[in-house]
Amino acid sequence: MHEASIVGSLLDIAVKECRERGFNKIASISVRVGKASGVMPEALLFAFDAMKAETIAAGASLAIEEVPVSGYCDACRADFTVEEEFILSCPYCGGSSFRAQSGRELDIIELEVD
Ligand SMILES: [Zn+2]
Numbered sequence: 001m002h003e004a005s006i007v008g009s010l011l012d013i014a015v016k017e018c019r020e021r022g023f024n025k026i027a028s029i030s031v032r033v034g035k036a037s038g039v040m041p042e043a044l045l046f047a048f049d050a051m052k053a054e055t056i057a058a059g060a061s062l063a064i065e066e067v068p069v070s071g072y073c074d075a076c077r078a079d080f081t082v083e084e085e086f087i088l089s090c091p092y093c094g095g096s097s098f099r100a101q102s103g104r105e106l107d108i109i110e111l112e113v114d
Contacts, residue, residue, distance in 0.1 A: 006039060006106065007047040011055055014111055018056060023113035026057040030110035034067045036085050036103035041066060063110075069103030 010031065018026050033039050041064045048062045070081040075095035082091065085103075089096050 003039060003043040003047040004051065007044065007051050010048075010108060011051060011057060013108060014060075015056055017108075017111055018113045021113055024056055025114040026055075026060040027112040027114050028061045028063060028110075029057065029108060029112075030063040030065065032065045032067055032105055032107050032109050034069070034103040034105040036069045036100070037106050039106060065109070067102055067105055070101045071098045072101055073098045 010029065014026055014029050018024070031044075033041060033044070044064060045062055052058050052060060068081045068083075069085060069087060070079065071087045071090070072079050073090035073093065073095055074097040076090060076093040078090060078092045079101070080091050087098060087100060090098050
């Protein structure tokens with residue numbers, strides 16, 4: 001299961017960070033997940049709840065911020081975001097010469113410790 005390995009590494013990072021700050025309990029973890037990362041937020045939450053039990057994050061909540069897919073068009077120089085998981089063409093000029101700007105990230109943006 002894809003999400004389980006992601007949650008495993010998120011927990012590793014969070015636990016390490018928490019201990020480095022001198023704390024022993026994680027209150028909450030906020031992550032930013034790009035819509036094009038292939039990660040389902042529901043599956044991530046499910047895996048997190050299942051895997052946190054044996055860790056210092058047992059009482060922690062997971063907040064997920066979804067990042068839309070965005071791109072920059074080389075033809076008309078527009079910055080744009082799309083609702084879909086993939087950019088097929090520039091929504092302004094229909095061109096196919098674009099660069100993806102965001103949507104693939106998967107980062108911890110905030111960690112609250114007790
Ligand atoms: Zn364009």
